Amino acid sequence: MFASLTDKFQTIFKKIKNKGKLNEYDIKNCLHEIRIALLEADVNYKVVKEFIDSLHDKIQQEKISESLSPTQQIIKIVNGEITLVLGCKQNDLSISPAPPTIIMLVGLQGTGKTTTAVKLANYFRKKGHLPLLIATDTYRPAAIEQLQVLGEKSNLPVFSMGKNESVVNIVKAAIKYSSKKNNDILIIDTAGRLHIDDKLMNELQEINENIPLQEKLLIVDAMAGQDAVNSAKVFCDKIKVSGIILTKLDGDTRGGVAFSLKKVLGIPIKFIGIGEKVDNFEPFYPERMASRILGMGDVLTLIEKVETAYSKDELEKLDKKMKGHNFDLNDFYLQLKKMKNIGSVDQIMDMVPGFNNLKNRIDVAKLGDREGELKKIEAIISSMTVEEKENPSIINGSRRKRISRGSGTQLSDINRLLKQFYQIKEMFKKGPKLKNFSFN
Amino acid sequence: MNIKNIFSQFKEGLYKTREEFANNLGFLFSNSKDKIDFLEKLEELLILSDLGISATAEIMNEFQQINFREYKENNFIFFKEKLKVILIGILNSTATDIKINENRLNIIMLVGVNGSGKTSIAGKIAYRLININNDIIMVPADTFRAAAIQQLKILACKVGAEVINTKEGADPASVVYDGISAARARKKNIVIIDTAGRLHTKRNLMNELEKIKRVIQKEANDCSLEVLQTIDATMGQNAIAQAEFFNKSLGVTGIALTKMDGTAKGGIVIAIKKELSIPVKLISCGEKLNNLYDFKADKFVEALLD
Numbered sequence: 001m002f003a004s005l006t007d008k009f010q011t012i013f014k015k016i017k018n019k020g021k022l023n024e025y026d027i028k029n030c031l032h033e034i035r036i037a038l039l040e041a042d043v044n045y046k047v048v049k050e051f052i053d054s055l056h057d058k059i060q061q062e063k064i065s066e067s068l069s070p071t072q073q074i075i076k077i078v079n080g081e082i083t084l085v086l087g088c089k090q091n092d093l094s095i096s097p098a099p100p101t102i103i104m105l106v107g108l109q110g111t112g113k114t115t116t117a118v119k120l121a122n123y124f125r126k127k128g129h130l131p132l133l134i135a136t137d138t139y140r141p142a143a144i145e146q147l148q149v150l151g152e153k154s155n156l157p158v159f160s161m162g163k164n165e166s167v168v169n170i171v172k173a174a175i176k177y178s179s180k181k182n183n184d185i186l187i188i189d190t191a192g193r194l195h196i197d198d199k200l201m202n203e204l205q206e207i208n209e210n211i212p213l214q215e216k217l218l219i220v221d222a223m224a225g226q227d228a229v230n231s232a233k234v235f236c237d238k239i240k241v242s243g244i245i246l247t248k249l250d251g252d253t254r255g256g257v258a259f260s261l262k263k264v265l266g267i268p269i270k271f272i273g274i275g276e277k278v279d280n281f282e283p284f285y286p287e288r289m290a291s292r293i294l295g296m297g298d299v300l301t302l303i304e305k306v307e308t309a310y311s312k313d314e315l316e317k318l319d320k321k322m323k324g325h326n327f328d329l330n331d332f333y334l335q336l337k338k339m340k341n342i343g344s345v346d347q348i349m350d351m352v353p354g355f356n357n358l359k360n361r362i363d364v365a366k367l368g369d370r371e372g373e374l375k376k377i378e379a380i381i382s383s384m385t386v387e388e389k390e391n392p393s394i395i396n397g398s399r400r401k402r403i404s405r406g407s408g409t410q411l412s413d414i415n416r417l418l419k420q421f422y423q424i425k426e427m428f429k430k431g432p433k434l435k436n437f438s439f440n
Numbered sequence: 441m442n443i444k445n446i447f448s449q450f451k452e453g454l455y456k457t458r459e460e461f462a463n464n465l466g467f468l469f470s471n472s473k474d475k476i477d478f479l480e481k482l483e484e485l486l487i488l489s490d491l492g493i494s495a496t497a498e499i500m501n502e503f504q505q506i507n508f509r510e511y512k513e514n515n516f517i518f519f520k521e522k523l524k525v526i527l528i529g530i531l532n533s534t535a536t537d538i539k540i541n542e543n544r545l546n547i548i549m550l551v552g553v554n555g556s557g558k559t560s561i562a563g564k565i566a567y568r569l570i571n572i573n574n575d576i577i578m579v580p581a582d583t584f585r586a587a588a589i590q591q592l593k594i595l596a597c598k599v600g601a602e603v604i605n606t607k608e609g610a611d612p613a614s615v616v617y618d619g620i621s622a623a624r625a626r627k628k629n630i631v632i633i634d635t636a637g638r639l640h641t642k643r644n645l646m647n648e649l650e651k652i653k654r655v656i657q658k659e660a661n662d663c664s665l666e667v668l669q670t671i672d673a674t675m676g677q678n679a680i681a682q683a684e685f686f687n688k689s690l691g692v693t694g695i696a697l698t699k700m701d702g703t704a705k706g707g708i709v710i711a712i713k714k715e716l717s718i719p720v721k722l723i724s725c726g727e728k729l730n731n732l733y734d735f736k737a738d739k740f741v742e743a744l745l746d
Binding site: 036039040041042044045046108109110111112140141142143145146147148149150153194195196221223224225226227228230231248250251252253254256257276 | 484487488489490492493553554555556557584585586587588590591593594595608639640641642672674675676677678679681682699701702703704705708
């Protein structure tokens, strides 16, 4: 996530790191690089301009202190500024005191409204609510069916009335229906529409005027370009959007649109979509995103995810193992299995400080992310003797041959596995100490 | 169909884009105090149009050389012509549209990230080709997205194309295999394959596409294969990475630019052409089945600036 921007900043800061002190030339150079990085990330031109101006003033005002390195200082300032742009605190969705809470999702075509509707419903169900999805995309072929199928898969109820009813009527009927079924959260999936399509924009206005909507969420594709600000503005003008959900953040998009939207529209980004599964959905935390952009990792998110995947005992054990540097192949395999529950290795590495540097050196794609690879690793490790598992350094050429025969894999597979193991072990030594995190 | 007619429709679709771009140009020119001011405004204009840093830098370079005062006196036309020449120079596309080979089986495979408009454009392409007397079979190889098969079926029914029957969760490569066999058995000359949207960074999903391509190469080695990647015109610079990855995996033969009916300026076309040498072949500009146009670099730039 935001990978390239992160890389860019790190390169810039590496350049500065080697100098003891910043002069005006350094600052200019640094700002220039930051500007290009932001523009390449699709942050809106005008937003970048303002951002750079305010950075320049901040950096100049800041007295270079003796105790902090210039890198640390600039990181601190840039981080603060990015957080400022992204918004300062997390904005939860508001729940109506008198149920049902009605939430409408709107956006351009193909931004991910239907997928997000189901993710959102699933999110609320986890919190103990009884959500109802309402299918109102009467335009796109099979759109209603798409929501029905997705709802069925996740065991979530979907209300629909076919293609020939007006959206307001569908929603009114759904409200009636929900009172019988005790649904307290209603999520309206609307048709994708262009902001310049007056007929369809009027339809949204009509819903807005006739239905008591608690939240109106604009779904925005994280890969969007400069125009995103313009289309979002029209949606906001027409129906007073209350929040934004950013989708498809699991790709390599730099997601500059997050920056622009918050700055230009002043509307909070509330959730992000980070994958095709119904669980790949998280609240948006500006501070975390800002640190992530700067390559400082997203430790808080990781901790939350780790907490749901590990029990406390397991964590203490793991922590001890790492402290004692006796992390062996048994642990390696166990961790890979666990990691699968937390997310892909790639995702995890993005979140840990210092690890996104290492990412490039490790062939992440080959690292246990896929079912098949994990099975192979399992076969290899179970073909090892107890001694070999505990002390992999004894695995010499002839042992490798034996393991390869025993597991039905290639010698190169074994070499790769061992290489990965040592890399990971090294990472744990150098990387953040788990004991510093508060796991409780 | 009358070419002129098609183009005027195309222009109509681009109306908003054009108006905004041209207005900006006029404004830009008449309001610049000096060369530095002018260049800054030009940069703003190009970046806001999603041209990307490197295409923008190239254009800026060309304008660094000019004598600003002379240009100002010679009015807006001069400047516009120069910009036009530069933009066409980057696009520099020898018009390559979708060619149908009459003696072979033609396979058009649509690929792209989620929500970029693959299924919709599959319907539009089928509609266009059926109108010039082709026999088409459509293959719903998107067995992942809920109801994607149904969506393609409805479109196929609308345009009068046959469609392969399959169900959600089926192996896409085997659906494609069925599609090719059916095309041969039923003497169809065109197969249109709609694949599931996927982010270019998902290795396993890209492998799945590569497998589909292998099936095509094995089962229809003699076919004329068009791998068309849909790129959403509202996308920013990530579209370049998308094209790069899909191309590396599949050898993309052309780009179909979708959703050109909004206010996104379509500068990404210029960025893509500059970064990669994949030709843009089609432009989709509206929700109707006939809102599909061949991409012509000169016409595109003209429509943008006139």
